[in-house]
Amino acid sequence: MKGLDIFTSNLNAEDYNSLISSLPKQDSLETVLLSWGLKDLFEGSDEIKDLYAVKALANNYKWNVNVSQLLKQHKYQSLVITDADKNIIWVNDGFSKMTGYSKEFAINKTPRFLQGKATSERSRGRIRNKLLKGEPFKDIVINYRKDKTEYKCELRVFPLYNNKTTHYIALEKEVI
CATH class of the missing domain: 3.30.450.20 (PAS domain)
Structure with a gap:
């Protein structure tokens, strides 16, 4: 999990958005997460939810803050x-x-x-x-x-x- 988190946190906005848009739609994303053994980690982690919500705001407002x-x-x-x-x-x-x-x-x-x-x-x-x-x-x-x-x-x-x-x-x- 840490590896995926580190990977996505180091992407610039363009690469991050490209990665997100290339992921399967919601129904098949659940299957991918299950196959990687990550579904429970994503669903149960308030920190991950916070991170993605704040990153979305950061991208929207173009903040120059990591x-x-x-x-x-x-x-x-x-x-x-x-x-x-x-x-x-x-x-x-x-x-x-x-x-x-x-x-x-x-x-x-x-x-x-x-x-x-x-x-x-x-x-x-x-x-x-x-x-x-x-x-x-x-x-x-x-x-x-x-x-x-x-x-x-x-x-x-x-x-x-x-x-x-x-x-x-x-x-x-x-x-x-």
Whole structure:
């Protein structure tokens, strides 16, 4: 599995799209995956689903960021992608597991809906200033789940860009 993952992550967008378009249609793809012994790996891996979803967005927006490397380097539970105005455009399944909010609820909102009375203005300001610098950063913020329970959330935020920053990706995990 690692070999296939490494192979596809090193393809440029044109070669990747060519490979995908040359694969058999959905029904026969399942047969191919079964014959390679890969079907269970693809179906059961949230990380693989995340990788392909984020790669598709990267290709669509032409980001000059190696998203494969980014996701492999950092442990996360939740992925959140926002546009440059901080509106959420995509979250992974881990987001719903961690927060209790559905993907549909989160889309087109800013991550501020996760904050509450214990979220300090100081940490909000710190994060705002780091975003303005346009550089990757790590911080911890107190967020709230849908059931109103609070949790400490470690954020690793990376700007996503082509000519300029167009989006941000936050790799999030709950910390004690």
